[in-house]
Amino acid sequence: MSKNYETVIGLEVHVELATKTKIFCGCSTAFGGAPNTHTCPVCTGMPGSLPVLNKQVVEYAMAVGLATNCDITQNCKFDRKNYFYPDNPQNYQISQLYLPICRNGKVEIDVDGEKKDIRIHEIHMEEDAGKLVHDPWTGDSLVDFNRSGVPLIEIVSEPDMRSADEVIAYLEKLRLIIQYLGASDCKLQEGSMRADVNLSVREVGAEEFGTRTEMKNLNSFKAIKRAIEGEMERQIDLIEAGEKVVQETRRWDDTKGASYAMRSKEDAQDYRYFPDPDLVPIEISDEWMDKVRDAQPEFRDEKKVRYKEEYDLPDYDIDIITGSKHLADIFEATIALGSEPKEVSNWLMGETIRLVNESEMDIDDVSFKPEHLAKLIEMIKNNEINRSVGKEVFEKVFKEDIDPAAYVEEHGLKSMNDEGALKATIEEIVANNPKSVEDYKAGKKKAIGFLVGQTMKATQGKANPGIVNKILTEILDNM
């Protein structure tokens, strides 16, 4: 590379809103179900059907706009975006072009301690398309409209990002804000958060932007990072070879680590937007805006401060727990049931994160009930089970969300706290291990550890280690 280049990146992020029903009809947005079961004349574009706007969509969009410092367009409306594709039942998508609900926002990102604002150009509301599945047997494609009409917001950033790390930080920031609002679960893998990357390169110091391409089909942070790096190289190679970058949409294939142009002669990018005559304008009053603003939850930065003040947790713990709205919710719900904050934090930071990593799942998919963690903590505190049994039980709680009390009962895992019964076992172990007794008596106090271990083994780990220690010391000291 003879010259120095910088990458200029803007993002179009689609987020599926967490409404119960679709944007323009009363069909469920629930995942799953056989094809076309969540459909009606409206979301399948039947002749004569008409859309009616879901109010919750406007409130979620407004909430995200307010949380990202946008101006709310108090008079906004919907437009039709016209293009033919089988997943688009009316062959137009109801979206917003001329008067999007939010404009001129910004969020602050932090990459390696460097803070930077990423400006948001606009946020608009629109409907999702259906799903196309290719049938390899017949060579045809199958259309399922279950997702058709699911509400989306599209968050369009300014071209303010310069690296993959900044892009990821920006996406993480958006994800947290939206999750905290409860407006979406923002899962990249499942497609409830999707990012299209607009990327161009230019020589460092250049005023003008280079020609940009748009990259689609990025469904993980890793894929986004790889796609950005791949596209950056591709564009630089073109420029270095004296060729031109063509403005086009490209599809990223993560398994091949390469992208392909999606153009065809039949896809003229001329969407013929015009105001949708079937929908009336939306007027957002100051009162409505205030109501939505007042209902905003405690965001991450506020939570961090409070956790420090109220619970005196280490910064590291606070960072991890508030890094997922879901984890923070579990944390707070468990405390609300009476558990000690630091103890709850330890279970989340330790065992929970370990098991999440081990099973390669998303922290947001952790699904045990706070009640079960609280109960487990309580049982340990009351010496009903010991800590190592506790870890075993927690694994069950984590994986199957079992009721720890019932499980302990059923599997006879209760701690042996009965001194009489334990004493007999311990006396037998002492008698069978004269070498250790000798060592102990000779001043090697550590030898007691072996005897404790033997006792735990004999009791299948259920003995209360404190009691075992006490009895052993008594016996040995009296010998």
Add this chain to the structure above:
Amino acid sequence: MSILELTAVELGKKIKDKEITVVEATKAALEQIKAVESDVHGYVSYDEESALKRAEEVQKGINDGTYTGPLAGVPMAIKDNICTKGYTTTCSSKILENFVPTYSAQAVENLIKEGVVFLGKTNMDEFAMGSTTETSAYGVTKNPWDLDKVPGGSSGGSAAAVAANECFMALGSDTGGSIRQPASYCGVTGIKPTYGTVSRYGLIAYGSSLDQIGPLAKDVTDCATLLEAIASHDEKDSTSVRLESYDFTSALKDDVKGMKIGIPKDYFGEGLDEEVKEAVLAAAKTLEEKGAIVEEFDLGLVEYAIPAYYVIAAAEASSNLSRFDGVKYGYRAKDYEGLHNMYKKTRSEGFGAEVKRRIMLGSFVLSSGYYDAYYLKALRTKALIKKEFDKAFEKYDVILGPVAPTTAPKLGDSLSDPIKMYLGDIYTISVNLAGLPGISLPCGKDKNGMPIGLQLIGDCFNEKKIIQAAYTFEQTRAYEAPAIAKGGAK
């Protein structure tokens, strides 16, 4: 007097009084359909069996007190762009040749509750695009007054069926005059309600910002009664307006004393047939004699309504009709290679020439680089036209004028020159642009015996004023049916 000569409300009364049964009335209409349909061709389809079955059910419902309204038991027809559950709805297009809706339009639902009997679906210009009913994929409808002439359009089938006594009343739809102009050509009465009065849910869209469903019948009373039955606030239609009152029949009063009627000079200039002009001005005179204050005034921008309309309607249509693609319903081409070829073949084979013409124009005016110059310009013109009407209604209760420049033209004469055909809508189109209510009713005949229509235009949601003026005028003349209406004689 034969059953067929009764108006819908007269028939409803006789059914209620047990003088006529619903089955008798339905059979009479079906007999007439069978007698004249080969000449008139008002219907795309009709279903004798289901009509008679429904007639029996309705009779039971009337006997047990379920149906008590004035139209209970009255057999009627529905324009074929209005969805009827379980019954083919084609828009007179090949592309919907086999489309059977799984839901009914809200207007149809309202009529089911009234206890009417549906006979069949009436012919129309394909997707309501036309003024002659000649662009139907299912044959041409003929004017019952003269089978060599057009019935008007796009609700030509509905108007012809009413005139020929093939039904007692019918639903039409009006985007640029499609109820009023065929009513005028066929010598019947029709109302285009204020935009938002009748739900558009289930009306297959042509120009969504202009379309309204409305009644066609023999007289003003029938139209007002039918409008009262179909109008409702519908939560399924965002553009449906919640009215304070859905009463229209209380305006059926023979009284125009003190009513201010304005006659736009611009409606009586070049292009208006002399006989039509005379008949319409005579009607104005009659209303004046009955006590109305009639004066001429300048309504501006009349000549800009048609170009603005064709841009807006074509743009909306190009988008509305993109859903017909061979994927979900309707016609799909037989041989194709790949997706885009399937789309193109399906649509090119499925749509007729006039529909394609308007889709092409609509796609063009919305395309990159032309949107501002054409589409926005048209929407701005629409705003100015609305303002002109607002000004007029500060002074007048009702605006009076012709419906169309001429009486019904000969079959085949109009289609050759689209612009000339579009010009025929000059008096009706601005009413749709401004969302106003308009009524068309017969006011005379030309020397060839063809009916002439009178149009009364009201301010938004002031249907009652035009109904009252129309009713008052109607009291001065008797309803006249074409010869074919009386027992099928040509």
Add this chain to the structure above:
Amino acid sequence: MANHIDDATIEYVGILAKLELSGEEKEQAKKDMESMLDYVDKLNELDTSSVEPMSHVFPVKNVFREDVVTNGDGSEDTLKNAPEAQDNAFVVPKTII
């Protein structure tokens, strides 16, 4: 005739509208569109620079639906008119992305 519609434009509009016109139809479409546009150009006589485009005639605003599920399994009705269906889904020619 102020407006001139060339072959490329007709071709392009055909792609947008998904209509395939025969040679004869294309010539007719060019003529039709030219005469329509000439006619529509009449609007340029009006000074509309200070006029807001009017898409809705009445000031009806904020028509909403509450976020409540009202529809059940609609697949049977949805697929009833399908030209071709399989496994509860519409069948279309292979879509290539």
